[in-house]
Amino acid sequence: MTTRATELLRVVHARPGVTRADAARLIGVGTGATTELVGRLGQAELLAEGPAAPSGARGRPTTALIPHPRGPLIAATSITHEAWRADVVELGGGILATVGEELHGRGGNEVVAAIGTAVAELRTRFAGRIRGIGIAVPGTVSRDLMLDASNLGWHDVDLAAAWPGAEIFVAGNDATLAASAESHRGVAVGASVALHLRIEAGLGGAVVNGGQVLVGALGAAGEFGHMPFGDPAVVCPCGARGCWGTAVAGSALARALGHEQPRDPVSYARRVIAATDAAATDATATVAAALGRGIAGLVNGLDPDLVTLGGLGVDLLAAAPDRIEEAYRAGLMGFRRAAPPPVLAAALGDDGPLAGAAEEAWTALLTNLV
Numbered sequence: 517m518t519t520r521a522t523e524l525l526r527v528v529h530a531r532p533g534v535t536r537a538d539a540a541r542l543i544g545v546g547t548g549a550t551t552e553l554v555g556r557l558g559q560a561e562l563l564a565e566g567p568a569a570p571s572g573a574r575g576r577p578t579t580a581l582i583p584h585p586r587g588p589l590i591a592a593t594s595i596t597h598e599a600w601r602a603d604v605v606e607l608g609g610g611i612l613a614t615v616g617e618e619l620h621g622r623g624g625n626e627v628v629a630a631i632g633t634a635v636a637e638l639r640t641r642f643a644g645r646i647r648g649i650g651i652a653v654p655g656t657v658s659r660d661l662m663l664d665a666s667n668l669g670w671h672d673v674d675l676a677a678a679w680p681g682a683e684i685f686v687a688g689n690d691a692t693l694a695a696s697a698e699s700h701r702g703v704a705v706g707a708s709v710a711l712h713l714r715i716e717a718g719l720g721g722a723v724v725n726g727g728q729v730l731v732g733a734l735g736a737a738g739e740f741g742h743m744p745f746g747d748p749a750v751v752c753p754c755g756a757r758g759c760w761g762t763a764v765a766g767s768a769l770a771r772a773l774g775h776e777q778p779r780d781p782v783s784y785a786r787r788v789i790a791a792t793d794a795a796a797t798d799a800t801a802t803v804a805a806a807l808g809r810g811i812a813g814l815v816n817g818l819d820p821d822l823v824t825l826g827g828l829g830v831d832l833l834a835a836a837p838d839r840i841e842e843a844y845r846a847g848l849m850g851f852r853r854a855a856p857p858p859v860l861a862a863a864l865g866d867d868g869p870l871a872g873a874a875e876e877a878w879t880a881l882l883t884n885l886v
């Protein structure tokens with residue numbers, strides 16, 4: 517019975533507003549047993565029922581399953597190169613509150629302390645309903661929750677300080693979490709192999725195989741920005757030469773335009789990509805071509821159904837789709853050109869890492885609820 521209850525909560529989490537009849541079919545139990553389960557989960561303040569959207573079909577009206585108004589919540593947090601944000605997320609992914617602020621050059625421990633203060637306030641505001649935290653970060657996270665973010669100059673930052681003793685505490689790389697979210701709630705739902713690429717201050721991503729993110733032996737897979745698809749004359753902050761990320765991120769635009777390396781690489785890149793003068797348009801086209809070429813290499817190697825682009829990838833796809841497409845097709849093996857895997861803007865856009873952090877934390881919490 518407990519397993520069925522968890523399955524029912526999973527169904528409602530994946531499809532908030534699902535009708536009781538559809539939920540019964542999806543978990544494979546009869547309507548009577550489902551009614552009893554829904555009653556039990558309602559008493560436990562985990563599920564509630566609301567009116568379903570009219571289906572147009574004849575028959576008895578059914579009800580929609582929705583999160584309970586006093587149900588458990590997750591604090592989903594993301595740190596970017598420029599700001600942090602925390603969302604309070606209910607079953608089904610709905611956001612009930614958002615707080616955040618810019619980093620203003622603060623160090624990692626100070627930022628984690630600020631997040632900790634905000635999360636403690638949210639826990640009070642939501643009367644103890646927040647049961648766990650998920651954090652997306654622009655770096656790598658060790659098993660004991662220590663963060664290394666070389667682009668920010670942060671090393672050995674203790675993420676656990678954001679909520680010592682939390683029942684649920686998950687943390688992960690932003691691009692990896694965005695890939696997971698895109699496969700759960702974005703345009704990659706149902707793909708057999710999805711490749712997600714996220715351009716921020718650097719370029720990262722992940723391969724999602726049958727809904728499972730490929731994390732690697734050390735948990736550091738997906739550093740696609742450090743494949744040598746770039747100019748060997750350029751040294752990357754990682755220590756290698758010719759990294760692809762140095763050819764597609766904001767640093768590449770600054771180099772092409774003869775600007776100093778920007779302190780706010782994402783906002784800077786957005787401004788350049790949106791600009792319409794000839795120099796900015798040329799720099800954007802060069803970067804878009806470098807992106808398309810690298811995507812072709814990854815598609816040749818990984819054979820995905822589709823490629824999703826997040827972060828600045830969305831901006832580049834909107835500003836220079838033809839340059840990306842031309843370089844992508846030119847780099848594809850001949851047999852793929854008749855039907856190349858589509859390169860799509862990530863549906864979750866900039867919210868991908870945060871949505872992924874919420875998803876990871878909710879997945880962990882769901883097994884604790886019944």
Ligand SMILES: [Zn+2]
Pocket residue numbers: 741742752753754755756759761
């Ligand atoms: Zn590198």
